[in-house]
Amino acid sequence: MNSTKITDIPIPAPTVVVQGNSPDAIHRTRDAARAFTDSLTPAPDPTTADTLVLVVSELVTNALRHGGGRYTLACPPAQTP
Numbered sequence: 001m002n003s004t005k006i007t008d009i010p011i012p013a014p015t016v017v018v019q020g021n022s023p024d025a026i027h028r029t030r031d032a033a034r035a036f037t038d039s040l041t042p043a044p045d046p047t048t049a050d051t052l053v054l055v056v057s058e059l060v061t062n063a064l065r066h067g068g069g070r071y072t073l074a075c076p077p078a079q080t081p
Contacts, residue, residue, distance in 0.1 A: 016075040020060065029060045029073050036075040 018025070018032045033056040037049035044052070056073065063071035 015077065018073045018075075019071070020064070021070045023061075023064060026057060026060050026064075029071075030057050032073060032075050033057075039077065 016032050016035065018029045020026065020029060030053055033053045034049070037044055037052055043049075060071050060073065
């Protein structure tokens with residue numbers, strides 16, 4: 001045997017991208033924002049997580065209503081310390 005060590009290298013999670021062009025897609029965006037806050041370490045307190053989801057929802061709604069009717073939200077994977 002040789003002294004080669006095999007180590008597990010974590011595979012980073014992919015960036016979550018949500019695109020929408022109708023009000024029906026807003027719930028997917030909220031779900032993506034919630035999944036993002038749930039993946040953070042340390043986890044934000046529930047009020048902060050709820051506020052982030054609300055802000056994302058408002059921004060998406062404004063993009064649909066006032067910004068041409070389309071949006072793209074990209075949530076990168078949370079970085080581990």
